[in-house]
Amino acid sequence: MSVRRVVPNVPVGGGGAGSEASALRDNAAFYGMLGFEEVMNHGWIMTLASPTQPAAQISFMTRDETGPVDPDLSVEVADVDAVHAALVREAAEIIYGPHDEEWGVRRFFVRDPNGKVVNVLTHR
Incomplete structure (x- = not known):
């Protein structure tokens, strides 16, 4: 990834x-x-x-315009859906999405082991 x-x-x-x-x-x-x-x-x-x-x-x-919480950091990846699938397989806590946003990104929020919310995204 x-x-x-x-x-x-x-x-x-x-x-x-x-x-x-x-x-x-x-x-x-x-x-x-x-x-x-x-x-x-x-x-x-x-x-x-x-x-x-x-x-x-x-x-x-x-504030985050569409997400349920404000993310602590954003990580842009090449393939957001592949990262999402990998995190779901590992039973990570997905908080939001994946969702196609009107400003041209596909993203989801996941909680890291420290409790921080990570906005994982790919530009469309």
Whole structure:
């Protein structure tokens, strides 16, 4: 199974739409000073990446738009369905999905041995 990237999902905001948007902007400005640039922003999740190392990314999330919980990190894989099948065979706790999301990914959530929620995805 091929891992394409791993992205931490940092929770932000929580005080309403205005403060959530402000929290995303504040993080974009701060991490911009470290060299990160915005590569995705859905209003509830924003991902910043290094322009010279595009797989070096960090996401800031106000809440997950469709999932039942907010994932702690995201792992992009080459074949999300194969990873899902392997985890189901091992009786891993699947929390959500697999589901085709309107923003162009197929994903599922799984709980790791530490209790962290991992968003496993493939871009369609």
